[in-house]
Amino acid sequence: MAKTGGFEQWPADVEFGLLGELVGYAIRRAQIAIYKDFEKSVTGLTPPLLAALILIDANPGINQTRLGQVMGVNRATIMALIDRLAALKLVRRAPSAADRRANALQLTDLGRKRHGIASAEVWAHDARVAGNLTPSELKTLRHLLTKF
Amino acid sequence: MAKTGGFEQWPADVEFGLLGELVGYAIRRAQIAIYKDFEKSVTGLTPPLLAALILIDANPGINQTRLGQVMGVNRATIMALIDRLAALKLVRRAPSAADRRANALQLTDLGRKRHGIASAEVWAHDARVAGNLTPSELKTLRHLLTKF
């Protein structure tokens, strides 16, 4: 029942009706609280941009369509995200050796540097928001979340 | 490890790097999967609009600022959401007896009807996406999610 970033998870003076019964909404409220802490913790990158940055770092040469599938967004959306990362000089669209239609996505030197900084920031953020859970509880939660 | 709506939760051929360590990202991925099922299940209302509709039904006369606080958004944002619910003739801004600055939000007759329909839809949706969890697991998950 922690308050994260001033967002009161389940205020007692409000009726939630059906929302209080939905596990999907419980996940959504946790996500809102976590997002508010993320904003204060990770400088200059939104959650989708950081996710893309980390995924490209971990999968160098991945193409846009595949990255979009992994992130759960379509080609036009991943296009916009890569455009922004490219404008920030963090990601480069290199030609793919295997498929001349595709871009092989890579981090730039600056991108690798930024990846290191943002990793430290998001790591600290995640530890903070999970601070009310024991290691055992976290393991259980992670396990249950894979079932969706 | 269910696939919900064609979104593959943790594809095995992709490295997730640091993302795989973050409980916040695990929650985000579950939320993406659930959202994709929501879209197919609840007709004509987005998650924020349905949340507002249910909260107004459960707290008739609530004002916009308080509703925004409960939902975790600011006054300008709740304004836009109520504008859309009002344009759909689902919600009415009634004058507040206690405070002439405030709107007492209420469902219209059509709003109550829509609330009933959407409740059935979202209930079925939630049961479907939670189908891989036992009642005991769901209870544990709900408990752990309150800790953020």
Place this chain on the structure above:
DNA sequence: TATTGTTATACTCTATAACTATA
């Protein structure tokens, strides 16, 4: 034919800043 990237376009969610009426 199918797929990758791209562009044009539009909609939703969200916020900041400034204004007004009222408290």
Place this chain on the structure above:
DNA sequence: TATAGTTATAGAGTATAACAATA
């Protein structure tokens, strides 16, 4: 002074539809 609502504006994320290049 402070708060509730409002308006104007902007940015980010998301999608659909169409097109060119390549598979």
